Amino acid sequence: MRRDNFLPALSSASDGLSARFFLRSGWSVRVVVAMLTVMCVLSIARPAWAFSDEELRQIVEELDSKSSNRKLEVIGKIAADGDPRAVPVLQAMLDGDLYVSKADDRVVIGKKQGKVWQHIDVVSGKVTGESAARDLDKIRINNRLRGALRDALASLNLFSPDLATRRTAVETIMDSRDPAMAPLLKRAIEREEDPGLLARMELAQATMALAAGKTPQERLDAIDVLASQTTPQIRAVLLQFVNAAESENYDPKVVAAAKDAVASVEGRLQMWQTAGDVYRGISLGSVLLLAAVGLAITFGVMGVINMAHGEMIMIGAYTTYAVQQAFAAFWPAGIGWSLAVAVPMAFLVSGGVGVVIERVIIRFLYGRPLETLLATWGLSLMLQQAIRSLFGASNRQVVAPDFMSGAIEFSTGLVLTYNRLWIILFSVIVVAGIAFVLRYTAFGLQMRAVTQNRRMAGSVGVRTGTVDALTFGLGSGIAGIAGVALSQIDNVSPNLGQGYIIDSFMVVVFGGVGNLWGTVLGAFSLGIVNKFLEPVAGAVLAKIFVLVALILFIQKRPKGLFALKGRAVEA
Amino acid sequence: MTDYRQKYKMTPVLGWLLQDRGGMILLGILLLGCIVIPIGNLVVPAGSAFHVPTWMLGLLGKYLCYALLALSVDLIWGFCGILSLGHGAFFALGGYAMGMYLMRQIGDRGVYGDPVLPDFMVFLNWKELPWYWYGFDHFSFAVLMAMLVPGILAFVFGFLAFRSRVTGVYLSIITQAMTYALLLAFFRNDMGFGGNNGLTDFKDILGFDLQSDQTRCVLVVASAVMLGICYVVSRGITQSRLGKVLIAIRDAESRVRFTGYRVEYYKLFVFTVSAVMAGIAGALYVPQIGIINPGEFAPAASIEVVIWVAVGGRGTLYGAVLGAFIVNYAKTFFTGVMPDFWLFFLGGLFIAVTLFLPKGVIGAIPAFAGAGAVGASGTSGGWRDRLAAWRGNQGGKA
Numbered sequence: 024m025r026r027d028n029f030l031p032a033l034s035s036a037s038d039g040l041s042a043r044f045f046l047r048s049g050w051s052v053r054v055v056v057a058m059l060t061v062m063c064v065l066s067i068a069r070p071a072w073a074f075s076d077e078e079l080r081q082i083v084e085e086l087d088s089k090s091s092n093r094k095l096e097v098i099g100k101i102a103a104d105g106d107p108r109a110v111p112v113l114q115a116m117l118d119g120d121l122y123v124s125k126a127d128d129r130v131v132i133g134k135k136q137g138k139v140w141q142h143i144d145v146v147s148g149k150v151t152g153e154s155a156a157r158d159l160d161k162i163r164i165n166n167r168l169r170g171a172l173r174d175a176l177a178s179l180n181l182f183s184p185d186l187a188t189r190r191t192a193v194e195t196i197m198d199s200r201d202p203a204m205a206p207l208l209k210r211a212i213e214r215e216e217d218p219g220l221l222a223r224m225e226l227a228q229a230t231m232a233l234a235a236g237k238t239p240q241e242r243l244d245a246i247d248v249l250a251s252q253t254t255p256q257i258r259a260v261l262l263q264f265v266n267a268a269e270s271e272n273y274d275p276k277v278v279a280a281a282k283d284a285v286a287s288v289e290g291r292l293q294m295w296q297t298a299g300d301v302y303r304g305i306s307l308g309s310v311l312l313l314a315a316v317g318l319a320i321t322f323g324v325m326g327v328i329n330m331a332h333g334e335m336i337m338i339g340a341y342t343t344y345a346v347q348q349a350f351a352a353f354w355p356a357g358i359g360w361s362l363a364v365a366v367p368m369a370f371l372v373s374g375g376v377g378v379v380i381e382r383v384i385i386r387f388l389y390g391r392p393l394e395t396l397l398a399t400w401g402l403s404l405m406l407q408q409a410i411r412s413l414f415g416a417s418n419r420q421v422v423a424p425d426f427m428s429g430a431i432e433f434s435t436g437l438v439l440t441y442n443r444l445w446i447i448l449f450s451v452i453v454v455a456g457i458a459f460v461l462r463y464t465a466f467g468l469q470m471r472a473v474t475q476n477r478r479m480a481g482s483v484g485v486r487t488g489t490v491d492a493l494t495f496g497l498g499s500g501i502a503g504i505a506g507v508a509l510s511q512i513d514n515v516s517p518n519l520g521q522g523y524i525i526d527s528f529m530v531v532v533f534g535g536v537g538n539l540w541g542t543v544l545g546a547f548s549l550g551i552v553n554k555f556l557e558p559v560a561g562a563v564l565a566k567i568f569v570l571v572a573l574i575l576f577i578q579k580r581p582k583g584l585f586a587l588k589g590r591a592v593e594a
Numbered sequence: 595m596t597d598y599r600q601k602y603k604m605t606p607v608l609g610w611l612l613q614d615r616g617g618m619i620l621l622g623i624l625l626l627g628c629i630v631i632p633i634g635n636l637v638v639p640a641g642s643a644f645h646v647p648t649w650m651l652g653l654l655g656k657y658l659c660y661a662l663l664a665l666s667v668d669l670i671w672g673f674c675g676i677l678s679l680g681h682g683a684f685f686a687l688g689g690y691a692m693g694m695y696l697m698r699q700i701g702d703r704g705v706y707g708d709p710v711l712p713d714f715m716v717f718l719n720w721k722e723l724p725w726y727w728y729g730f731d732h733f734s735f736a737v738l739m740a741m742l743v744p745g746i747l748a749f750v751f752g753f754l755a756f757r758s759r760v761t762g763v764y765l766s767i768i769t770q771a772m773t774y775a776l777l778l779a780f781f782r783n784d785m786g787f788g789g790n791n792g793l794t795d796f797k798d799i800l801g802f803d804l805q806s807d808q809t810r811c812v813l814v815v816a817s818a819v820m821l822g823i824c825y826v827v828s829r830g831i832t833q834s835r836l837g838k839v840l841i842a843i844r845d846a847e848s849r850v851r852f853t854g855y856r857v858e859y860y861k862l863f864v865f866t867v868s869a870v871m872a873g874i875a876g877a878l879y880v881p882q883i884g885i886i887n888p889g890e891f892a893p894a895a896s897i898e899v900v901i902w903v904a905v906g907g908r909g910t911l912y913g914a915v916l917g918a919f920i921v922n923y924a925k926t927f928f929t930g931v932m933p934d935f936w937l938f939f940l941g942g943l944f945i946a947v948t949l950f951l952p953k954g955v956i957g958a959i960p961a962f963a964g965a966g967a968v969g970a971s972g973t974s975g976g977w978r979d980r981l982a983a984w985r986g987n988q989g990g991k992a
Contacts, residue, residue: 094777122601163749171801211919264931328766342603386947387949391948393677393763394952395948396766397897397900397901397904397944397948398944398945398948400897400941400944401941401942401944401945401948402941402944402945404937405937405938408934408937411934459605523896525770527895528767528770528771529771532764532767532768563778563779566775566778567775567779570775570778571773572774573768573771574751574754574771574772575760577755577760577761578754578755578757578758578765578790579758580758
């Protein structure tokens with residue numbers, strides 16, 4: 024399958040599992056032998072790697088050979104040495120840019136410059152002369168050589184001056200766990216200065232030592248190193264080793280240690296998994312909270328069933344889109360600010376729509392919750408169709424600002440995306456803001472007064488009608504703000520709101536009507552329960568379970584987690 | 595007015611039927627339809643002005659099934675104050691039961707030609723029929739299930755909900771959650787109900803070709819007859835003493851409870867009966883439409899049913915039938931002529947009816963002004979209305 028690939032061939036040769044492959048690719052034996060010889064010689068002669076300039080030149084000259092096998096051997100030697108200066112040469116050879124100059128019979132890298140070809144020195148990388156194309160003889164390569172070149176380049180990358188290149192090389196080694204790379208890796212560790220990569224390299228070394236270790240002690244040491252890690256990759260390595268060790272009767276001490284290591288890695292991974300579920304649950308909870316918190320005001324405080332609540336969210340999302348379009352048209356440089364502008368805009372637009380709805384429709388329906396439900400449902404249909412007519416039925420793209428893209432990745436497999444983190448933060452800020460308004464502002468005081476005793480509030484001079492309209496506007500405006508956040512993680516389409524309406528009601532009803540903290544707790548617990556069920560049951564079933572559980576929960580506590588007590592409940 | 599109950603002592607049913615003017619008109623129209631439609635379609639030649647074309651048969655059948663569904667919603671909403679936003683679920687379950695029978699009837703005429711397994715199961719590489727598909731090759735079993743499954747679901751759901759006194763808006767929201775959960779469930783391929791695509795490609799029913807005009811006529815007539823029967827049953831329930839209790843529950847639930855009635859049993863009974871009717875409607879709907887898919891479970895569909903009832907006139911039964919016909923005809927008309935306008939119209943209808951026509955179209959007709967739901971919606975005037983207004987002023991909640 025991969026005839027030309029000498030590194031995999033080496034690995035199969037050494038672990039003895041693919042004997043057939045080994046025999047068939049006889050050439051690779053020679054490479055191994057050559058490489059090992061070179062390595063031994065080099066490691067005895069010099070602690071560091073690297074050819075001198077002259078040696079490098081000499082060995083490159085050897086590439087000028089008729090025999091592919093000979094070339095392979097040389098490539099192997101270069102790869103084994105690990106001199107990063109050889110990278111351009113091998114790369115040029117792979118690209119077919121390595122030539123022999125007929126004039127002085129030296130190997131050079133040829134580069135076409137207009138009509139002439141520049142000769143570039145293989146060691147210094149400087150231009151040493153130029154000639155016509157006919158004065159250059161290309162060093163020919165075949166597929167087998169190409170594969171070998173690629174692998175050689177990969178191992179040389181271990182010594183690249185570029186950190187990212189080295190890191191990729193180490194990860195490649197981690198994945199392949201090719202014992203032939205061990206000596207190279209050892210030397211790379213001696214040179215490495217970056218502590219993070221160094222740790223990674225040592226880990227890779229331990230991984231290899233585990234497979235190739237000669238004495239039980241070597242293996243035990245390797246297991247010790249590995250057991251301190253917490254990644255799915257290491258777990259797989261250890262598991263594989265345990266299986267191999269059991270079938271091949273390794274030292275029982277080693278087997279036991281490996282099993283312990285697996286258990287401890289497993290345990291920690293499980294913890295991380297749980298932490299990840301909690302995080303995802305909180306993330307979903309924050310979305311639910313944003314969607315539901317406006318409803319907690321209109322439904323929870325005012326007792327108005329607003330089925331058009333989802334459409335308020337949608338209007339907020341479309342406001343975000345419109346603001347972004349406006350920025351793109353008038354101030355493209357400041358597009359990063361569009362989200363900051365969209366938040367108050369969405370609040371005003373959705374809130375304004377909310378006030379209008381309250382004045383025109385809902386105030387005639389107070390005390391008739393079922394009728395309110397129907398009228399606002401009708402309203403939601405009209406708003407959806409209006410948006411569809413205005414913006415079209417297709418999804419609109421809202422661009423995420425820079426600070427919201429990207430993610431924090433842990434080696435344990437946990438990924439925290441920035442947009443989710445921002446949304447969690449944002450939801451906390453929104454809830455804190457609402458709590459502040461309700462508790463400490465004059466408007467909040469009037470609002471609570473009107474909810475508790477409308478007549479008395481009116482008697483002492485509160486304009487109850489205005490307070491109603493503003494309360495509804497507040498709830499709708501907050502839904503609009505939620506729309507800004509949801510535009511970052513969901514499709515901005517006319518149907519955006521519909522997906523949240525049932526969930527929002529569930530959250531408010533679960534948390535307890537008229538209780539902000541109930542809503543917070545309801546949102547987060549629903550989110551977390553959902554995310555814990557998801558790996559077990561799948562996303563759809565998890566959602567169904569949660570819905571059924573909620574239906575049952577409402578039977579048990581018809582007024583939610585935190586029920587209002589007293590006369591207001593009976594009204 | 596003649597007291598028909600005195601006059602027809604021996605036949606009380608006829609007595610209250612004759613008193614029910616709207617009902618008599620409805621039953622009359624249905625009877626007329628049962629005679630005229632088959633003749634118009636099968637006997638009158640295609641060119642004639644009195645010919646009933648086949649497409650109209652499908653449309654009428656659909657409207658009749660919707661009317662039955664609306665009737666079932668009116669029975670609980672109009673007479674017991676239970677606003678179910680999940681009645682579409684019972685309708686769809688009945689439809690699925692019938693769909694499963696029709697699926698089995700296809701036999702080896704499916705695309706894959708499997709004698710036992712429906713096409714989608716072959717497609718999913720299933721080896722044998724799931725246990726819950728057994729028995730659906732018998733028509734009678736399917737019909738039984740079309741009534742039993744919605745009935746049992748409603749019974750269990752209602753038992754839990756009414757026992758713990760979940761009422762009003764909370765009940766509406768959890769019924770919506772119920773149908774939403776079922777929607778999600780039926781979308782899953784693993785459920786064994788055809789997933790997203792549902793059940794379709796039906797060939798025949800009881801051996802008769804579903805595409806033939808004769809079969810379609812029979813189905814339309816069957817729908818009309820079922821509507822008539824269910825109407826009489828519903829009217830019977832609402833006219834009975836039990837019906838009086840239901841209306842009392844609608845208007846003052848706590849008071850009824852304090853008087854010593856077990857409110858939850860009454861509610862449970864009428865809710866279950868209503869769900870069975872919805873299931874029958876669904877079972878009649880599927881062979882005429884030729885498909886059943888999870889879309890029928892969508893919460894939006896269930897809410898639409900409520901607006902049919904509200905438009906026609908809540909608490910009148912015949913009003914619900916009228917509303918179903920009006921709104922669905924409008925839907926057919928608008929989605930054909932100007933599709934963008936339909937949602938504006940439907941949405942506007944929701945708002946306009948609740949604001950300006952609390953008694954629906956029927957309430958606007960002087961001859962029927964006395965009919966319809968009163969009290970609970972605060973539309974009747976009188977002491978209860980004043981109390982409700984006063985309460986609204988007290989707490990701003992209801």
